[in-house]
Amino acid sequence: MCGIIGCVGRDERTVETLVHGLEKLEYRGYDSAGIGVVGDGLSVSKTAGEIEALSQKLSEQSLAGTVGIGHTRWSTHGPPTDENAHPHQDCTGRVAVVHNGIIENYQELREELTAAGHRFSSDTDTEVVPHLIEDALEAGAEPEAAFRSAIDRIDGSYAIGALIEGTEALFAARNDSPLVVGLGLDAEGDGSAELTGDGPYFIASDVPAFRDYTARVIYLEDGEFARLDGGVSVTDSDGIPVEKSVETITWDAEETGKSGYDHYMLKEIHEQPRALRQCLSGRIDELGGAVDIEEVGDLSPTGVQFVACGTSYHAGLYAAQLFNQAGVPAQAFLASEYASSPPPVGDDLVVGITQSGETADTLSALREAANRGAETLAVTNTVGSTAARECDHALYIRSGPEIGVAATKTFAGQLAALNLLSLATVEGGRSRRAVVPALRDLSGDIQHILDDSAASEVAEIYADSNAYFFIGRRYQFPVALEGALKLKEISYEHAEGFAAGELKHGPLALVTPNTPVFAIAIGDGDAARKTVGNIKEVEARGAPVVAVTDGRNDAAMYADYVLEVPETHPRAAALLANVQLQLLAYHIANDLGRPIDKPRNLAKSVTVE
Known part of the structure; x- marks a missing residue:
């Protein structure tokens, strides 16, 4: 603020x-x-x-x-x-x-x-x-x-x-x-x-x-x-x-400059490969597949509650899926609503996700959890922040300073750090052997997207649309929410994210030929096949479709345009799809002439409830 x-x-x-x-x-x-x-x-x-x-x-x-x-x-x-x-x-x-x-x-x-x-x-x-x-x-x-x-x-x-x-x-x-x-x-x-x-x-x-x-x-x-x-x-x-x-x-003053980019946001999107290398450095054993996060010690929660706001809340939704898939009950709560949520049970861990470590609603929720007797952990980008000092543990995402109001590299850092937290605390060797190589390859995969993305061309085609819908399933659902948030934050255009299966339960009434739908379809499993079915529903009603896909399903066959991501583990693919949607939001806002780094009415660190 x-x-x-x-x-x-x-x-x-x-x-x-x-x-x-x-x-x-x-x-x-x-x-x-x-x-x-x-x-x-x-x-x-x-x-x-x-x-x-x-x-x-x-x-x-x-x-x-x-x-x-x-x-x-x-x-x-x-x-x-x-x-x-x-x-x-x-x-x-x-x-x-x-x-x-x-x-x-x-x-x-x-x-x-x-x-x-x-x-x-x-x-x-x-x-x-x-x-x-x-x-x-x-x-x-x-x-x-x-x-x-x-x-x-x-x-x-x-x-x-x-x-x-x-x-x-x-x-x-x-x-x-x-x-x-x-x-x-x-x-x-x-x-x-x-x-x-x-x-x-x-x-x-x-x-x-x-x-x-x-x-x-x-x-x-x-x-x-x-x-x-x-x-x-x-x-x-x-x-x-x-x-x-x-x-x-530890970071240099030069890191807060634009480094030749037109906007801080674009610079920070392009900094994601380096930010993720910093996040993962020293925390994964690429050969053995081990994960070691010294800061969190030997945590072994029987349940997890995530509290966060905005972009960080989307990271919490993603993390809750990681823990639930590992057999540990987990929920994500909007921090501003946490006071009326069910209390932590037994050895539940309450995780506050906050880029700045100063978000007032998240701090209030963490204090409420501490008053209830829960163990708390802050996932933050800011060393020495209030959340880091007040929580029992702090997991730093190490993304470096982020100046753009719309979070980009810090969201990627949060998803990577939360993967590490899940792997280090509740997931066994099989998961680690599958996920660690995908995390290791993230920097290179994202760089590939940054080098070859067609987002600017797609943005030019759809910059004058009436509204924008984003859909995804499972790990891609929080990314759909985040894609919509990014677009509305910096373009001032109406955008909404939905679980792909929910589109037919009401929002489909709003679909028109001037309402592009961005569908995230990753892999060849059940979630991807059902998302392709949702794409067909949209197509039948005349809406243009942009598929964000790795090509392992039929999404491209029914889409007007495709934003490609490399093949990888579905958990890591969420980060790759997110980069394409960040670029899309940036280019639409830029084509519309919006003040991308300083969107109206918004602030980087919201320190009032």
């Missing part, structure tokens, strides 16, 4: 650093942007629209300071206007605040503050925070105490950064919303909660905001506060120092 950047120690480069950090956070989704800096005084510049509009406004102003904060806002309370953009200030203009999350008691606080004479200029929940700080300052509190006092009064989720005029320090706090601290290369610690040095020091909602300057980070936990000035000090809600370990980010 919204993006936060803050910095101390960049001096004359403060404004430049803040804008650069905001540009690195554009992928999170936003509709307004702003910065605030403290120098001789406190100055704020903000505007609705994109960062380019903010940069133009800054070129007409003279902002300078030694400490600053910046923000990209994704609208929740109030529309995207100049007034609703962050940072928000108090009545005196001495305080500036940026905030991600939702302040649940803001209406009550706003009414109280208004009655006390405070004037509000926005529709946001965030604006109560600077006014609360103002009240505490006027009551005689020192700046840090005033900040703490304000935080104590708010309920909800937040990552907050604050500036106070006359104080060359940056104050930060988090609760249920991610916030990471970046440490300059000369920062030194003595094992305590205090790190000192010339800096620079940063706060951000995500590492890419400051990765060009440092790879050394500490992650704030819920209820923790940070003060950044000539060093970094971290304390808990009672003001007691907290020792923090310094971690090093």
